[in-house]
Amino acid sequence: MTSVLIKNTQIVVADNDLMHQDVLVVDGVIKKVANNITETTDRVIDANGVLMTPGLVDVHVHFREPGFAYKETVATGSRAAARGGFTTVLAMPNLDPVPDTLANFQMIKANNDANSLVHLYQYAAISTDLTTEDVSDIKALTDAGAVGFTNDGKGVQTAATMLAAMKAAAKAQRPLVAHVEDNSLINGGVMNLGKRAEELNLPGMDPLGESSQLARDLVLAKATGVHYHVAHISTKESVELVRIAKAQGVNVTAEVSPHHLLLDETDITSDNAYFKMNPPLRTPADRTAVIAGLLDGTIDMVATDHAPHSLAEKEGSFIGAAFGITGIETSFQLLYTHLVKSGIATLAQLLDWMVIQPQQAFGLTGATAIKVGQPADLALFDIGHTHKITADEFASKGVNTPFIGATIYGQTLLTMIDGQIVYEA
Incomplete structure (x- = not known):
């Protein structure tokens, strides 16, 4: 004992x-x-x-192993999670190999189980290699322990693929997690399309790329009854779409990342790739909308989208740099400081967003209270x-965050x- x-x-x-x-x-x-x-x-x-507090729960992390261990490993990522106060995390499948087959998934899960300090659940891919129209064997991957299905980093480009995946995920009783992004509206963009991109002479990503694909998915989710979860929601139009869908009884949950709550495109004062992320930092109006959506329950939870990269990949210009920001070691701290200390939210609300709602939405069984x-x-x-x-x-290998120096x-x-x-x- x-x-x-x-x-x-x-x-x-x-x-x-x-x-x-x-x-x-x-x-x-x-x-x-x-x-x-x-x-x-x-x-x-x-x-x-x-x-x-009960240990924090993050439904959206990138631990980069296998395939990209120079950015992060399960060992360093889980140590970073523990340093951030997280005890349970859900890992994304944009790895090499991708967990789109039973053999790949089992290998990745075995590595997670052997090397993680924290409770680590693994997503499997919606479709082969995250990009094709061939839906993964969702039943077999569910039976092997997949916590849900996502092509995070890539939007599912065709409605037929998304519909087939939703039907299979609904049958398997697993959430389908969407990175909503219509490639035809991105146009090589590296930050939000608008005035600040023009001022910095950088190509912009049309925010309609997010909301238009989300609208499609919500219609499909209503038809299939799948638990549909929106990753890193970032625009006011997207928040309104989720609000309407919830009112119509669609089984939808949504997450927002700390950086979209605390920063917007006006914080990008120079061509500094530490501010390059996908979805990009949006307008002040979008930031106001995601805060309001979190406060009124339209957005269910906060997820870090912890995305470590090497120093070389984040040096220099937005052009050519990798998308992504680390966040698992600083998220509770930043949100407590800027939302709770400032009176925007209560500590109980913050723990609801970072402990209770993630567990309820994803059917997890960790601690939800000190009882x-x-x-x-x-x-x-x-x-x-x-x-x-x-x-x-x-503790993470990645230091790619614009919050270095913050108090x-x-x-x-x-x-x-x-x-x-x-x-x-």
């Missing part, structure tokens, strides 16, 4: 209301939550009044002191999975 007693922590009881408690963990499960627990344990940790009987997937955050983000502190609250102090400490500052 292993036991840990965490003394003097604070847990969220409602909105921003915190309650001082001790938490006793025995054999990976929360056994007692009370004041002044005095039982003898293998280890006692004095939390000094910092915040304890007796819950698995001891926990994180401790210092919300009382500031911390400056620096490039040399990341935040909520630095992770400890992360525990099934009662085992996997990160300690």
Whole structure:
């Protein structure tokens, strides 16, 4: 039997209301939550009044292995997740080989299971190589453990392919996760189409590329009854489409990334590829719309879209640089600082978006509260002191984030999975 007693922590009881408690963990499960627990344990940790939450859940990460281990590995990515306070993550399939066959999926899952510090679930591809019209064997991949199906990084270009995939995913009772992007409207763009792209003399990506394909998919989702999940929603039109679809009873959920909540195209003041991401940073009106959509429940959750790249791939101009931004080590911290501290949202809402909603939508079984009987997937955050983000502190191989140099609250102090400490500052 292993036991840990965490003394003097604070847990969220409602909105921003915190309650001082001790938490006793025995054999990976929360056994007692009370004041002044005095039982003898293998280890006692004095939390000094910092915040304890259930472990965070991220339904959209890129751990790059196999195929791109120079960017990230399962080991470095999961260590970064733990450092961010995450205990469960869902990994995207844009790998080499792509998990579009049973053999590829089983190999990738075995590597995940052997090397991840955190609970790691793997998506399989909607179609062969993420780009063809040949729908994967969704039943076989579901039976092998696929948490859902997505061609993330690529939009599914034909309605027939998407319809066939939705029918199969609905039958398998797995979510279909869409990167919505109509290639015919991208036109070689590297940032959002509009005034700022013109000012920087950079080619723009038409935001209709997102919303037009989303509209198609929502009609198909209504017809099939599939659980359809929208990845990294970024435009006001897309938010409105999801709002209408939910009102019509479509089984749709949506996520938004921290960078689309906190930044917009006006933050891009020079040709700096650390701001290059897909979908791109949109207009201030779009940013206002995704915040409003998150607050009113149109958007269900926050997902980081953690996308590490090498330094060489993010150097220089938007032209030629890779799309993507790291985020799993900074997302709770940035959102706590800019949404909760500023009064836009409550701490309870932030945990709903980063713990409860992701688990409910994807049928996961991790901790959703600091309560007796819950698995001891926990994180401790210092919300009382500031911390400056620096490039040399990341556990991830990727440092490609425009948030380096930002001052935040909520630095992770400890992360525990099934009662085992996997990160300690």
